[in-house]
Amino acid sequence: MFEQAVSLLMANPMSFFWMVIGVVIGIVFGAIPGLSATMAVAIFLPVxxxxxxxxxxxxxxGLFVGGISGGLISAILLNIPGTPSSVATCFDGRPMALNGQADKALGGGIVFSFLGTLFGVVALIFIAPFLASVAIKFGPHEYFAVTFFSMSLIITLSSENLCKGLIAGLLGMVFATVGLDNIEASRRLTLDINQLRSGFNVLTVLIGLYAITEVLENCKNVSDNEDAELQDVTMRGFGISVKEGLAQWWNGIRSAVIGLVIGILPGIGGGTSNIVAYTVAKNNSKHPERFGKGELAGVVASETANNAGIGGAMIPLLTLGIPGDTTTAVLLGGLMIHGITPGPLIFEKHGDLMYAIFVLLLLSSFTMLVVEFVGLKGFIKVLKVPKYYLLPVIVILCAxxxxxxxxxxxxxxxVLFFGVVGYLMSRCKYPLPPMILGFILGPILEVNLRRGLTSSQGNFLDFFSRPISGVLIGFTLLYIVYSIYRVMASRRSILITE
Amino acid sequence: MVVINRYKDIIACIALLLLSAAVYYNTGFIRVFEPNSASYINGQFFPYLLSGALCLAALIQLFNSIRELHRSPADKDSVISRGALIRIVATLVILAIYTALLSTFGFLIMSMLYVFVQVIVLSPKGRLNLPVAAVLAVVSSGAIYFLFTQVLTMVLPRPPFMPF
Structure with a gap:
C-alpha cells in the first residue's frame, strides 16, 4: 500500500510544496500567542x-504539525505559551532562557517535538488499520456507545465546571440539529430561513468560535508586543549535545506514550498531555527540585508529549470518524470537503490516500525540524508583529x-454570529471545545441512537445487552457518576475551608 | 471607568432557558415521517431530548450561580473598561457593515476598508500609524484577492463595475 501512496504523491508533486508552506504557516500560528493550530487549519481550509x-x-x-510545535518558541522566549499544548514548556523553558540557555531549550524542544511526532505517526501507522478492521464490525449501538463515551470525556475534562461543559456540549448539538434531518429529511429548527436548510457548516462554527472570538478578546486587552523583550538566539548545531539528548531517552519514550494515549482519547489532546508528562517527569526525576528552575527534562517531557498526540488524535478520526480534538475536527471537515468520509471502510475505499497521509505526516515532522532550526530567527521576528495588524487580515481570510x-x-x-456566541461564552467561562465537539458528534450520536432504537423496537436496554456497547455505556455512566462525586467533594472541601 | 456585571452568569442561564424553550416550541413544527405511528423515534425525538437536557442543565447552573453570587465577590473577569466595551461594539458594527455591503461593493474594496478601520479600532493609544494601516489594508486585501481568485480559481464577491 505504501508503494501506491508514494505513486500518488509523485503524481501530485505540489503536495510537497503545500506541505512546506503548511508547516511554515503552522509554526507562525503556533508561535503567536492566541493563534493556534486549530485556527491555522480552519483558516487555510479554503485554500x-x-x-x-x-x-x-x-x-x-503541515499546518497541524507546525502549529503544535510552534508554541514552544513563545513559551521559551516570552513565557507565554503559543498554544495550550505548550503550557508546561514555559515552566522550565523560560528559566533556561533567562539562564542564558535559550538555545538549549529551543534545540531540545524542537528535537523532541520531532521525535514525539515521529513516535505518534509510527503508532498511527500500526494502530489505525487494526482499529479500522475491528470497527468495521460496529453497528449503530456500538457507534452510539463510542460517541457517548467521547462526549462524556470532552464535557468532564475540558472545563472546571461540569455543568458549563455540559451546557456547551448541548449547545453544539442544538446548533447541529438545525437543517435537514439526516434520516427523514424534514426541515428542523430552520425558522423558515431558506439558507438554514443545509444547516450550519462546521467551518463557519469553528472560524466564528476561534477567530472572531479572538478578535473580540483583543478588543478587551489592547496590548502592544512591539516592546516584548525578545532575546536574540544564536543556535549552534541542534542546541543540545548528543550526550544531553541521549540522557533524555527514557523521559522521551515515557512522555511520547503519555502523549499518544491522551491524544487517542477524545477531547483531551496536547493541552492536557504536556502537563501530565511534565508532572510524571518531575515525580520520577532524581532531582525534582531542579524542575521549574531550568531543567531540560521538563521541556523534553512537554514537547514530546504534545507532538506525540498528533498521531494519537488521528487514530479515532481516521478509523471511526470521531475527531480526537478541535484540530482533527477541522481536518474531518477538510476530508469531507474532498469527498472522503473517515470510518472503518476508509482503508478499503481510500487506502492509497490514507497511506499518503501517513507519509505526509512523517515528511511534515522532518520539515518541521529543518524549518524550525533554519527559520528560528524569522519566527522570533514574527512574534514582534503587533496583533492589531495580524487579526484584521485573519478576519478577511475567515471571510x-x-x-x-x-x-x-x-x-x-x-461566522459573525458564532463569533458573538463564542465571545459571550468565554466571558461567562463556558468552554468552547465541548461546543465544537458537540456540534460534530451530535449528528453521529443522534443517527446511531435512532437507528439503534429503531432496530430494537424502541427498547433502550438493547444498548446494554450487546457486549461492546454495554461495557462502554456502563463505563461511561460510572465515569459520569465519579466526575459528579469529585465535583461535589471538592465543593464540600472548599465550604469547609471557608 | 469600568463596567462591572456581576449578574452575567445569571443572565446567561436565563438566556439558555429561553433558548431551550424556543427549541422545544419549534420542535413541535418539525414534520414527522409517520405522524400516526406509535413510534416516538422520529425527527422530533432528538431536539426534544436536547431541549429538555439544556433546560435541566441551565436550571442547575442558575441555582449554582445564585449561590455563588451570595458567596463570593465579583471576579476580575466581570470587570471591563468602557474603552474596551466601545472597541468591542465598534468591531461588531464594522463586521456587520462589512458583511452587509460585501455583495454591493465586492470583496476587494470592502476588505481594504475593513482592515483599515479595524486596525484603527484595535491600535493602542499612541501607536496608531495611519500610513502603515493603509498600506497593510491595500497589500493584504489585494494579495488575498489575487491568491484566491487568480491562483486558486475561487470566486469571491465582485461588484458589477469591477472588470476582474
Missing part, C-alpha cells in the same frame, strides 16, 4: 478547495473561507 485531495491534505497536515463553502454571504454572517 485547499481548489486543490486535489492529497495536495489539500498535505497543506492541512474567504466562509464564502468559499457555498458562495453565500450568509455563511460570513454565520
Amino acid at each position: 485547499t478547495y481548489g486543490l486535489t485531495p492529497v495536495v489539500g491534505m498535505a497543506c492541512l497536515l 474567504v473561507g466562509a464564502f468559499g463553502l457555498n458562495s453565500r454571504i450568509f455563511d460570513i454572517g454565520s
